[in-house]
Amino acid sequence: MTSVLTAPAVEPPAASPRGRRRARRSPRSAPRSTLTRGSALGLGIAMVWFSLLVLIPLTAVVATAGEGGWDRYLSVLRNDQTWAAVTLTVGQALLVTALNVVVGTVIAWVLVRDRFWGKAALDVVIDVPFALPTIVAGLVLLSLYGPNSPLGVHWAFTEHAVTLALAFVTLPFVVRTVQPVLEELEVDVEEAAASLGARRGTILRRILLPSLAPAIAAGAALSFARAISEYGSLVLLSGNRPYETEVVSVRVLTFIENGNTASAAALASVMLAIALVVIVALDLVQRRVARRG
Amino acid sequence: MSIEVRGITKRFGDFVALDDFNVLLPSGQLTALLGPSGGGKSTLLRIIAGLDRADAGSVSIEGVDATGLPAQKRDVGFVFQHYAVFKHLTVAKNVAFGLEIRAHGGLRPPWAAQRRADRARIDRRVAELLELVHLSQFADRLPSQLSGGQRQRMALARALAVEPKVLLLDEPFGALDAKVRKELREWLRRLHDEVHVTTVFVTHDQEEALEVADEIVVINDGRVEQIGTPDRLYDEPANDFVMGFLGDVTRVNGQLVRPHDIDISRVPLLAGAVEGTVARLLRVGFEVRATVLTDDGEEVLVQLTRTHARAVGLEEGVTVWLTPVTGAATVPALPSMRSAG
Amino acid sequence: MVELSTPVRWGLRLLAIGYVFFLIAWPVGLVVKHTFTGGLGVLADTLTDESVAGALRLTAMVATWAVLINLVFGVTISVLLVRYEFPGKRVLSALIDLPLSVSPVVVGLALLLVYNGRTGWFGPTAEGAGLTVIFDSPGMVMATCFVALPLVIREVVPVLVEIGDDQEQAARSLGAGAVQTFRRITLPSIKWAVVYGVVLSLARSLGEFGAVKIVSGNITGRTQTATLLVEAKYQNFQQETAYATSFLLILVSIACLVVVAFLRPRAAR
Ligand SMILES: Nc1ncnc2c1ncn2[C@@H]1O[C@H](COP(=O)(O)OP(=O)(O)OP(=O)(O)O)[C@@H](O)[C@H]1O
Numbered sequence: 002m003t004s005v006l007t008a009p010a011v012e013p014p015a016a017s018p019r020g021r022r023r024a025r026r027s028p029r030s031a032p033r034s035t036l037t038r039g040s041a042l043g044l045g046i047a048m049v050w051f052s053l054l055v056l057i058p059l060t061a062v063v064a065t066a067g068e069g070g071w072d073r074y075l076s077v078l079r080n081d082q083t084w085a086a087v088t089l090t091v092g093q094a095l096l097v098t099a100l101n102v103v104v105g106t107v108i109a110w111v112l113v114r115d116r117f118w119g120k121a122a123l124d125v126v127i128d129v130p131f132a133l134p135t136i137v138a139g140l141v142l143l144s145l146y147g148p149n150s151p152l153g154v155h156w157a158f159t160e161h162a163v164t165l166a167l168a169f170v171t172l173p174f175v176v177r178t179v180q181p182v183l184e185e186l187e188v189d190v191e192e193a194a195a196s197l198g199a200r201r202g203t204i205l206r207r208i209l210l211p212s213l214a215p216a217i218a219a220g221a222a223l224s225f226a227r228a229i230s231e232y233g234s235l236v237l238l239s240g241n242r243p244y245e246t247e248v249v250s251v252r253v254l255t256f257i258e259n260g261n262t263a264s265a266a267a268l269a270s271v272m273l274a275i276a277l278v279v280i281v282a283l284d285l286v287q288r289r290v291a292r293r294g
Numbered sequence: 295m296s297i298e299v300r301g302i303t304k305r306f307g308d309f310v311a312l313d314d315f316n317v318l319l320p321s322g323q324l325t326a327l328l329g330p331s332g333g334g335k336s337t338l339l340r341i342i343a344g345l346d347r348a349d350a351g352s353v354s355i356e357g358v359d360a361t362g363l364p365a366q367k368r369d370v371g372f373v374f375q376h377y378a379v380f381k382h383l384t385v386a387k388n389v390a391f392g393l394e395i396r397a398h399g400g401l402r403p404p405w406a407a408q409r410r411a412d413r414a415r416i417d418r419r420v421a422e423l424l425e426l427v428h429l430s431q432f433a434d435r436l437p438s439q440l441s442g443g444q445r446q447r448m449a450l451a452r453a454l455a456v457e458p459k460v461l462l463l464d465e466p467f468g469a470l471d472a473k474v475r476k477e478l479r480e481w482l483r484r485l486h487d488e489v490h491v492t493t494v495f496v497t498h499d500q501e502e503a504l505e506v507a508d509e510i511v512v513i514n515d516g517r518v519e520q521i522g523t524p525d526r527l528y529d530e531p532a533n534d535f536v537m538g539f540l541g542d543v544t545r546v547n548g549q550l551v552r553p554h555d556i557d558i559s560r561v562p563l564l565a566g567a568v569e570g571t572v573a574r575l576l577r578v579g580f581e582v583r584a585t586v587l588t589d590d591g592e593e594v595l596v597q598l599t600r601t602h603a604r605a606v607g608l609e610e611g612v613t614v615w616l617t618p619v620t621g622a623a624t625v626p627a628l629p630s631m632r633s634a635g
Numbered sequence: 636m637v638e639l640s641t642p643v644r645w646g647l648r649l650l651a652i653g654y655v656f657f658l659i660a661w662p663v664g665l666v667v668k669h670t671f672t673g674g675l676g677v678l679a680d681t682l683t684d685e686s687v688a689g690a691l692r693l694t695a696m697v698a699t700w701a702v703l704i705n706l707v708f709g710v711t712i713s714v715l716l717v718r719y720e721f722p723g724k725r726v727l728s729a730l731i732d733l734p735l736s737v738s739p740v741v742v743g744l745a746l747l748l749v750y751n752g753r754t755g756w757f758g759p760t761a762e763g764a765g766l767t768v769i770f771d772s773p774g775m776v777m778a779t780c781f782v783a784l785p786l787v788i789r790e791v792v793p794v795l796v797e798i799g800d801d802q803e804q805a806a807r808s809l810g811a812g813a814v815q816t817f818r819r820i821t822l823p824s825i826k827w828a829v830v831y832g833v834v835l836s837l838a839r840s841l842g843e844f845g846a847v848k849i850v851s852g853n854i855t856g857r858t859q860t861a862t863l864l865v866e867a868k869y870q871n872f873q874q875e876t877a878y879a880t881s882f883l884l885i886l887v888s889i890a891c892l893v894v895v896a897f898l899r900p901r902a903a904r
């Protein structure tokens with residue numbers, strides 16, 4: 002599982018191999034509690050709130066979905082319209098993630114290694130999709146790619162609209178995970194490779210890319226998870242046309258609005274499972290990097 | 295001559311880091327570049343390696359003009375102060391890196407027969423080198439699982455693997471603690487006696503340079519102050535800077551002398567001896583340090599052994615006469631002595 | 636350092652700038668332009684429109700509550716996770732990040748299943764006690780809390796880890812109690828990380844759409860937030876109002892970004 006605590010910063014930088022092994026084993030072998038009375042009370046209240054807000058509701062989704070057994074899942078997924086939504090969502094999410102892997106890495110590279118006028122502005126604009134309300138993101142894209150497009154394209158209510166919306170909301174993920182890693186790379190490592198005879202291409206391929214790969218993978222996972230669950234930016238832009246531009250989130254919403262919470266829960270739990278898989282994958286990647294030090 | 299540096303000038307903006315710099319370094323030797331921080335040692339080394347370009351001048355390595363060659367083609371091994379390990383590769387893969395680049399540029403497909411032959415050859419060579427730097431049992435570890443000293447030995451093996459014409463080390467032991475540092479420099483000396491590759495290493499620790507190097511180049515402010523064997527530099531320093539940088543100095547009678555090169559006695563035996571009184575006596579282990587206040591108002595530091603001090607009968611407040619011993623290294627003191635780093 | 640040849644460098648630079656320009660800068664610019672094509676009048680009309688003003692007030696209220704709750708919860712959990720050992724700590728720290736990867740629609744559904752007044756697990760009990768959650772502000776606050784939950788924690792935890800507990804122990808040894816230590820030692824050193832997390836949470840809270848849409852019932856004039864209003868107005872062909880409201884939301888989120896851009900170097904220090 003990914004966790005705020007597995008960030009590499011937690012590892013003591015100069016821990017001896019023995020010390021590190023011990024540190025890693027300790028949580029498993031009967032963790033002792035160092036809570037005081039006050040902090041235990043704080044933890045208790047926080048846990049009650051966390052359960053009421055997150056744990057119990059998510060459990061409710063899984064439980065409601067489970068009531069109908071496997072048949073429920075099968076019948077929900079067998080529905081042509083739902084299946085079309087699933088394939089569209091997964092396909093578009095993969096496409097956009099691939100796009101982000103390439104363009105996001107290029108943007109991170111340009112932000113770190115290039116120097117030009119206006120770079121600081123570019124750096125700030127990258128964060129706009131994080132800060133902008135999703136519904137506004139849809140409206141914003143509609144103004145350039147919709148009916149009155151100054152470009153003369155009319156992509157609203159087409160599959161392109163889905164690609165655009167997902168690309169918009171997921172843009173920062175790869176950039177923001179790769180950028181700090183690229184900044185931290187030591188220049189002398191590249192120089193060492195050069196003095197051993199490696200040319201530019203070889204250094205890129207055998208030194209830089211492998212060092213960036215974990216960050217790229219982490220960014221890709223985040224962007225895939227976000228793309229697969231996106232809703233707000235698609236509402237105005239894609240038109241939610243069944244079989245064409247309807248994504249899974251919209252499908253879930255339709256089930257909810259029709260009062261069919263059981264089907265909604267079944268489909269939602271499939272999405273939860275995908276999210277979970279992504280989180281686990283992310284954590285595995287992070288741990289490999291932490292080991293590398 | 296293995297490395298010839300002629301007329302190298304390097305500027306960073308207005309700042310001149312190297313000023314018309316000339317030096318010839320003979321083949322097969324272990325040379326130390328010694329000097330205070332900011333003197334231009336790293337800059338010189340990086341220019342020799344092709345990692346930086348000079349603004350003027352030329353560099354030739356083993357008779358080949360290397361001035362225009364990129365780092366990839368210079369055939370030099372470079373060892374960095376902070377190791378510059380490839381973190382994602384195991385120790386063995388780190389060492390194999392340069393060999394693989396040379397064998398097939400990483401481009402030959404894995405199934406090619408030639409590549410298998412290369413593989414076997416490279417594996418053998420890597421094993422040899424890991425043996426040489428005593429890291430055989432760590433071959434499959436990642437660099438993060440090594441200590442600093444082990445990482446630096448790995449970096450050295452990696453640089454040596456490609457059999458470079460010259461080996462350049464930029465403060466290779468600078469990031470290590472004093473004890474490991476001392477071990478490693480003795481080990482480097484022995485390694486050099488075994489491998490005999492022309493080696494240049496940068497240090498600002500004079501003890502390290504005196505102990506390990508065949509020859510020392512003292513660099514200050516982008517210029518050469520003196521070149522010579524450790525003995526020569528210690529015994530015949532060219533100027534006050536070199537003298538001050540290589541050991542303690544004190545000033546007697548307008549001359550710079552080493553404190554252990556001063557003869558001290560209770561009676562005026564020699565003509566020209568300077569008269570003074572012992573102001574302080576300090577015992578440190580086997581030696582005695584005396585501070586003598588001369589009649590001209592100079593404060594002279596004298597070092598002698600305990601036995602010697604007792605024989606002379608030194609005590610605080612007694613009157614003594616000082617003369618530099620015959621054959622001592624002396625340098626005329628300039629009115630304003632330059633700071634010695 | 637790998638230096639790219641000039642054409643390649645220019646190519647990459649153009650790709651980066653072009654992509655960001657066509658995907659973000661130009662479209663956002665167009666919405667701003669649309670807002671002002673009718674002159675400042677439209678903006679003024681929009682602001683005085685009662686449904687818009689009401690939606691903005693509701694959004695501000697919901698976001699404020701959500702940010703406050705997440706602030707207290709986030710700082711508490713961060714300190715607990717970094718400074719204390721307790722069983723289940725690893726699992727908890729893993730679960731904290733979960734809300735970031737859950738679809739807003741699933742969030743809405745999850746809250747609906749537990750808190751709706753007729754069939755929810757706790758809903759009828761809560762309504763019996765006079766607390767309506769779904770289709771009312773408590774539900775909207777909860778949905779907003781859910782989606783912004785990890786943001787404060789993700790900022791504060793690394794800083795707490797980084798500063799270590801030496802200073803806190805020193806304060807304890809000088810006789811400071813737990814509360815005093817927290818107020819006078821811990822809080823000042825995590826201050827900027829907290830502010831940073833709050834700004835991020837605020838941006839996220841103001842912009843939440845999907846989850847709020849489901850739990851609010853989207854009742855005009857009562858549970859319609861600014862983002863819901865944008866959708867409704869756009870679909871009712873009142874596009875000018877939609878654009879003007881969007882412009883306000885863009886303004887706020889850009890303000891958040893600017894604040895963050897200023898804070899980031901300070902937080903790093
Ligand atoms: N990239 C650079 N840009 C600007 N000035 C530089 C650069 N590299 C080195 N200098 C300057 O050139 C001078 C010589 O630097 P150099 O690194 O060669 O010193 P050094 O003798 O290796 O010192 P040290 O023992 O501290 O490593 C210094 O004053 C330094 O500030």
Ligand SMILES: [Mg+2]
Pocket residue numbers: 335336337464465
């Ligand atoms: Mg240096």
